[in-house]
Amino acid sequence: MARSDSVAGAAALRALRQRRGLSLAGCARALLEQARLLAHPPSRLPTTAGLMRSLSRWEHHSAPVLPSERHQLLLAHLYARTPAGSPALGPGSDFSELLLALACMGAGAAQLRLLRENVTRTLTSSGIALHVLLPSAVQAALGDPARLDEEVAAQLATAVSQVRDQLDRLPFARLQLMLAPIVEASRQLLAGPVPERLVPELHTAxxxxxxxxxxxxxxxxxxxxxxxxxxEATRQARLLPAGSPWRPLVHLDHALVALHSSAGAGTARQLAQAAAREAHHCPDPAVRAWANGWLASLAARCGDHRAAATALHRAAHDTHSPADDTPVGPAGLVFGPQHLTGFEAVCRLYTGQPRTAYDDLSTVPHTAADTRGQAQHAIVLTQRATALVRAGEPRSAAELLHHSLDTAPPHTSRITTRRIQWAWHELTPWQTEPFVTQLGNRLLTTLL
Structure with a gap:
């Protein structure tokens, strides 16, 4: 971490405090109040004088010190509300500026993510923070459409990303509450007069x-x-120009949900076909590869081996295609050989090659360091378990399903649950065996 970055972070901390009209003593008292609200043991509460000294070290003009994790938490809860007491975590809020300042001073990405999750969980659990992630610029544009500009669309997209990042970390009902004001804001902005230059950005968001x-x-x-x-997402996507990555991606998101709902694989396959048609016009090879990979897996599920092979061939071609000089896909969207291997394995699973599918799935790397990685790893384990059942090894399959339940994050998604249920149904011929009944009892306890 460069010294200049640390100094800039300290200056940002000082500016946050001063903008609220807080002296060192006033800020220390405010932090102590946060500690009491968070029920910190009285024996562990610092003194006002001690906090003033800490504030001076954090804000030092030439050699600042990064606040400890405990103090970062107090600062986060202090700046998670406006001076008037309203929750505000969105872009442009004091809370966002605090995280940027801490990042400059050397706080790691994992620690900052935990801070955001802790504050978000605390605020939304109270039931009073429906607008907690609605950016200030969006609120201003809702009150005065003349203030609608590029920043509003960008902040709207950022607010959605912040909610999406909490998938598998917070209860889904709570995430709905967090997203509700963003959905309503989008509807209001779309219904109002939108400058022509902003139409693509607003529709994308x-x-x-x-x-x-x-x-x-x-x-x-x-x-x-x-x-x-x-x-509604599909209607908005159709208003984007041909070649926009969002035109196929909306179908892929919908296909994922359809596959695990009552709609089933047939409807999901139709959506994947629509995604592949749209992706054909998209210059981003990662988008094309994802669309064809999903189409291949769904065609295989539906028993259409030839269509699956054709789509896999196209996905393989795009996996090794260089990206266009001007990236057009959503930030971070990648499709590499490991993704292709995963789709190939799923296709083999449904085309009578369970042992090969199991071996391929065993080589798919996973990152279980966070809840998103845990959820994906749990799904891969269920696919491997299905392959073992079809290869005639039900007992090993049951053991893998136990492992999948151990791996699944606390707020297990309906998608992960459905995958486990599918694998469980594969064990029906052995339902009287003790290793299957034991697994069944655990499934009832865990999933219900």
Missing amino acids: AVSVFCLAGRLAFETHDDAAARAHFA
Whole structure:
């Protein structure tokens, strides 16, 4: 961490305090109040004088010191609300500026993520923070459409990403509450007069908003609302120019939900076909590869081996294609050989090659360091278990399903649950065996 970055972070901390009209003593008292609200043991509460000395070290003009994790938590809860007491975590808020300042001073990404999760969990559990992630610029544009500009669309997209980042970390019902004001803000902005230059950005943000709303409705078992949200996302995507990555991606998001709902693999395959058609016009090879990979896996599930092989061939071609000089896909979207291997394994699973599928799935790397990685690893384990059942090894399959339950994150998604249920149904011929009944009892306890 460069010294200049640390000094800049300290200056940002000082500016935050001064903008609120807080002296060192006033800020120390405010932090002590946060500690009391968070029920810190009285014996561990620092003194006002001690906190003033700490503040001086954090804000030092030439050799600042990064606040300890405990003090970072107090600062986070202090700046998570406006001076008037309203929750505010969105872009442009004091809370966001605090995280940037701490990052400059050397706080790691994992620690900052934990801070955001801790504060978000505390605020939303109180039931009073429906607008906690609505950026200030968006609120201003809702009150005065003349203030709608590029920053509003960008902040709307960022707010959606912040909610999406909490998938598998917070209860889905709570995430719905967090997203609700963003959905309503999107509707209001789309209904008002939008400058021509802002139309693509606003429609792109809206697609992301309604796709996530559809996913969350699905996770809370409201399939009718999920379909309505995805229909709106599709309408917004069609207003984007041909070649936009969001035109195929909205279909892929919808296909994932359809596959695990009552709609089933047939509807999911139709959505994947629509995604592949749209992706054909997209210059981003990662988007094309994802679309064809999903189409291949769904065609295999539906018993169409030839279509699966054709789509896999196209995905393989795009896996090794260089990206366009001007990236057009969503930030961070990649498709590499490991993703291709995963789709190939799923296709083999449904085309009568379970042992090969198991071996391929065993080589798929996973990152279980966070909840998103844990969820994906749990799904891969269920696919491997299915392969073992079809290869005639039910006992080993049951052991893998136990491991999958151990791996799944605390707020297990409906998608992960459905995958485990599918694998469990593969064990029906052995339902009287003790190792199957034991697994069944645990599934009832864990998933219900």
